[in-house]
Amino acid sequence: xxxxxxxxxxxxxxxxxxEILKSTSDPDVISFAAGNPAPEAFxxxxxxxxxxxxxxxxxxxxxxxxxxxxxGPLVDLLKHSIKERLGIGxxxxxxxxxxxxxxxxxxxxxxxxxxxDTVLVEDPSFIxxxxxxxxxxxxxxxxxxxxxxxxLEELEAALKADDRIRVFYTITNFQNPxxxxxxxxxxxxxxxxxxxxxxxxxxxxxxxxxxxAGEDIPAIKTLDTEGRVIYAGTFSKVIAPGIxxxxxxxxxxxxxxxxxxxxxxxxxxxxxxxxxxxxxxxxYDLKSHIARMQDIYRKKLxxxxxxxxxxxxxxxxxxxxxxxxxxxxxxxxxxxxxEFCKKAVEKKVxxxxxxxxxxxxxxxxxxxxxxxSTPTDEEIVTGMKLLGEVAREMTGE
Amino acid sequence: xxxxxxxxxxxxxxxxxxEILKSTSDPDVISFAAGNPAPEAFxxxxxxxxxxxxxxxxxxxxxxxxxxxxxGPLVDLLKHSIKERLGIGxxxxxxxxxxxxxxxxxxxxxxxxxxxDTVLVEDPSFIxxxxxxxxxxxxxxxxxxxxxxxxLEELEAALKADDRIRVFYTITNFQNPxxxxxxxxxxxxxxxxxxxxxxxxxxxxxxxxxxxAGEDIPAIKTLDTEGRVIYAGTFSKVIAPGIxxxxxxxxxxxxxxxxxxxxxxxxxxxxxxxxxxxxxxxxYDLKSHIARMQDIYRKKLxxxxxxxxxxxxxxxxxxxxxxxxxxxxxxxxxxxxxEFCKKAVEKKVxxxxxxxxxxxxxxxxxxxxxxxSTPTDEEIVTGMKLLGEVAREMTGE
Numbered sequence: 145x146x147x148x149x150x151x152x153x154x155x156x157x158x159x160x161x162x163e164i165l166k167s168t169s170d171p172d173v174i175s176f177a178a179g180n181p182a183p184e185a186f187x188x189x190x191x192x193x194x195x196x197x198x199x200x201x202x203x204x205x206x207x208x209x210x211x212x213x214x215x216g217p218l219v220d221l222l223k224h225s226i227k228e229r230l231g232i233g234x235x236x237x238x239x240x241x242x243x244x245x246x247x248x249x250x251x252x253x254x255x256x257x258x259x260x261d262t263v264l265v266e267d268p269s270f271i272x273x274x275x276x277x278x279x280x281x282x283x284x285x286x287x288x289x290x291x292x293x294x295x296l297e298e299l300e301a302a303l304k305a306d307d308r309i310r311v312f313y314t315i316t317n318f319q320n321p322x323x324x325x326x327x328x329x330x331x332x333x334x335x336x337x338x339x340x341x342x343x344x345x346x347x348x349x350x351x352x353x354x355x356x357a358g359e360d361i362p363a364i365k366t367l368d369t370e371g372r373v374i375y376a377g378t379f380s381k382v383i384a385p386g387i388x389x390x391x392x393x394x395x396x397x398x399x400x401x402x403x404x405x406x407x408x409x410x411x412x413x414x415x416x417x418x419x420x421x422x423x424x425x426x427x428y429d430l431k432s433h434i435a436r437m438q439d440i441y442r443k444k445l446x447x448x449x450x451x452x453x454x455x456x457x458x459x460x461x462x463x464x465x466x467x468x469x470x471x472x473x474x475x476x477x478x479x480x481x482x483e484f485c486k487k488a489v490e491k492k493v494x495x496x497x498x499x500x501x502x503x504x505x506x507x508x509x510x511x512x513x514x515x516x517s518t519p520t521d522e523e524i525v526t527g528m529k530l531l532g533e534v535a536r537e538m539t540g541e
Numbered sequence: 542x543x544x545x546x547x548x549x550x551x552x553x554x555x556x557x558x559x560e561i562l563k564s565t566s567d568p569d570v571i572s573f574a575a576g577n578p579a580p581e582a583f584x585x586x587x588x589x590x591x592x593x594x595x596x597x598x599x600x601x602x603x604x605x606x607x608x609x610x611x612x613g614p615l616v617d618l619l620k621h622s623i624k625e626r627l628g629i630g631x632x633x634x635x636x637x638x639x640x641x642x643x644x645x646x647x648x649x650x651x652x653x654x655x656x657x658d659t660v661l662v663e664d665p666s667f668i669x670x671x672x673x674x675x676x677x678x679x680x681x682x683x684x685x686x687x688x689x690x691x692x693l694e695e696l697e698a699a700l701k702a703d704d705r706i707r708v709f710y711t712i713t714n715f716q717n718p719x720x721x722x723x724x725x726x727x728x729x730x731x732x733x734x735x736x737x738x739x740x741x742x743x744x745x746x747x748x749x750x751x752x753x754a755g756e757d758i759p760a761i762k763t764l765d766t767e768g769r770v771i772y773a774g775t776f777s778k779v780i781a782p783g784i785x786x787x788x789x790x791x792x793x794x795x796x797x798x799x800x801x802x803x804x805x806x807x808x809x810x811x812x813x814x815x816x817x818x819x820x821x822x823x824x825y826d827l828k829s830h831i832a833r834m835q836d837i838y839r840k841k842l843x844x845x846x847x848x849x850x851x852x853x854x855x856x857x858x859x860x861x862x863x864x865x866x867x868x869x870x871x872x873x874x875x876x877x878x879x880e881f882c883k884k885a886v887e888k889k890v891x892x893x894x895x896x897x898x899x900x901x902x903x904x905x906x907x908x909x910x911x912x913x914s915t916p917t918d919e920e921i922v923t924g925m926k927l928l929g930e931v932a933r934e935m936t937g938e
Contacts, residue, residue, distance in 0.1 A: 153652045153802060408673040417811055
């Protein structure tokens with residue numbers, strides 16, 4: 145038979161990044177295309193010990209159905225720990241546990257947006273979130289991203305021009321794909337604009353703990369006196385992504401609707417994953433683990449940036465990120481971006497073409513995204529040298 | 542601020558069953574309201590051994606990101622095992638792993654239905670699925686469920702009357718809430734009608750392995766020469782629900798779109814859960830586990846039905862199910878259903894009012910749903926005696 149798909153899904157393409165990842169299962173390819181956290185940072189020994197304890201002491205709790213909001217003691221612990229560490233969360237906020245942070249973007253759209261409503265996004269932005277928005281048939285409007293955050297004039301112009309804007313989505317620290325961090329001044333300005341134009345801010349902070357230089361900047365959520373910020377967090381980077389534990393902290397009323405939405409998807413998070421995060425947070429030292437993790441990431445980030453300078457120095461411009469997983473490089477105009485990516489794959493190095501991250505899927509850009517957390521140090525060295533060769537061969541220099 | 546919710550979610554109520562469950566956290570209440578599998582059937586020892594082995598031998602695989610379709614070796618093994626056990630799955634079908642089976646209903650609706658399209662459902666049906674359909678703004682049309690399946694005349698009349706019907710949803714074995722099983726004759730007739738009126742059948746079979754009497758009936762999917770059946774399965778009952786592992790088997794083209802949809806929700810299933818199911822299926826004896834599980838359920842089902850006969854004999858009518866988790870009881874007309882449920886809770890016994898399962902949320906019914914898998918044998922005895930008391934007190938007999 146011939147299949148007819150819903151309008152909202154008919155034109156949605158599989159994530160370019162995830163498709164590239166599939167094609168790079170070739171073990172000979174050095175991949176700077178992934179977004180995987182560094183496996184050497186996973187607290188494997190802790191996880192082994194805690195998992196054993198859980199399955200020995202409370203196997204039925206770990207295996208039976210749970211409530212949609214999340215395992216009660218974990219919800220309470222997270223609220224407390226987030227309040228303490230980040231200073232966010234009020235009497236009017238609730239917290240729910242989600243299956244990774246992407247589900248927060250999807251549920252926010254599900255509960256707040258009708259088809260044809262608009263979500264404002266940083267341009268470029270994380271393709272997984274962009275597709276989560278698109279999967280509900282909303283219109284995406286991109287706002288140019290600068291090294292200290294979106295262009296504020298453009299943001300306000302967009303808000304003025306479109307009365308169907310419901311949500312502004314921002315990844316505040318070491319943004320994906322750009323590595324840029326939103327300045328404190330712009331955070332305040334964005335919150336004020338959200339109040340003025342009566343929209344919700346969706347603040348996504350998956351990389352905040354991966355800071356390797358500079359000072360932490362308070363979350364937009366710290367400013368939220370009006371109850372218009374939904375904050376998305378995740379343990380994918382701090383513990384491990386395969387456990388799929390994220391969370392949303394936001395206004396109770398909205399979170400109650402998101403819970404109803406989650407009931408219709410996966411019903412609740414895997415119980416063992418939730419118990420694991422609960423015991424890990426309770427029994428292990430989060431701060432020293434983060435410090436250890438930051439050491440690993442600092443070394444890798446610096447290695448890659450030094451090699452960009454030495455191997456691609458004259459060919460790219462970039463802003464050295466203060467953390468995160470990615471470096472966003474603008475190729476010189478005489479290096480056509482897509483051709484560069486193609487030639488790189490021929491040399492067995494995978495990078496992600498920047499077009500994957502644009503709000504307008506048909507847009508063009510000279511940027512590529514490089515990931516430094518997944519490859520080994522050796523792979524970073526070899527891969528960056530190969531990218532240098534590509535640039536020299538293309539320009540004949 | 543005042544929040545404005547999307548049309549599709551604004552009127553969606555939290556699952557009545559899950560809300561009742563929350564209120565029955567009172568340990569003094571005997572709950573016949575849950576749908577939890579019997580914890581004594583969980584293969585706890587096997588799970589301990591396999592989990593240890595996974596975390597010892599392949600911790601990074603268990604903790605890193607995975608692909609959206611599911612862990613490759615598990616997908617292959619499931620296809621093979623399902624083909625062998627149930628005789629379903631062709632060259633034109635694909636299989637994806639989902640976070641429980643409810644996600645299959647949600648993704649099917651997401652990819653096939655626009656807002657305002659219709660999903661045909663058995664009336665009554667599982668509230669979790671009904672809400673998954675509703676969460677995409679589709680219209681639900683109920684078809685009266687009889688002890689051998691939906692009324693076929695009514696089904697065809699509905700198909701004739703509404704050209705926006707995209708999907709017919711059926712729970713074929715020991716349906717939730719009714720416990721009824723769809724006859725082979727009706728399975729064939731439904732498939733023919735689906736072909737005639739060009740719709741997709743969504744065949745949900747969470748309880749098939751919980752048969753305690755009678756003979757297995759082949760799935761509708763075995764008839765699927767045209768590629769119009771999506772089959773949903775789950776390990777929630779055979780292994781445990783807390784691991785959240787379900788799957789969809791269906792036409793490749795549809796499953797590819799469902800994969801894109803899942804990418805925007807939870808990205809992929811928890812890796813440890815997938816590895817657990819993979820090793821369990823590979824290294825343990827599924828058939829003998831199912832036989833052991835059926836013994837547990839047979840004993841509980843018979844105990845409850847015998848007590849319905851002895852304690853509520855003159856007050857209810859029901860069809861003794863051949864498996865599953867539930868008995869669907871019609872109260873005598875002089876026992877107003879909602880009042881009965883209220884008086885039961887006053888006596889510390891929780892049952893689910895049948896209204897929770899109707900396609901029309903404002904409909905009325907004399908049915909209640911009783912679950913026999915979660916309570917202990919002792920609780921079944923005590924609880925059923927209390928329900929008998931309620932009936933006698935209400936009628937003054």
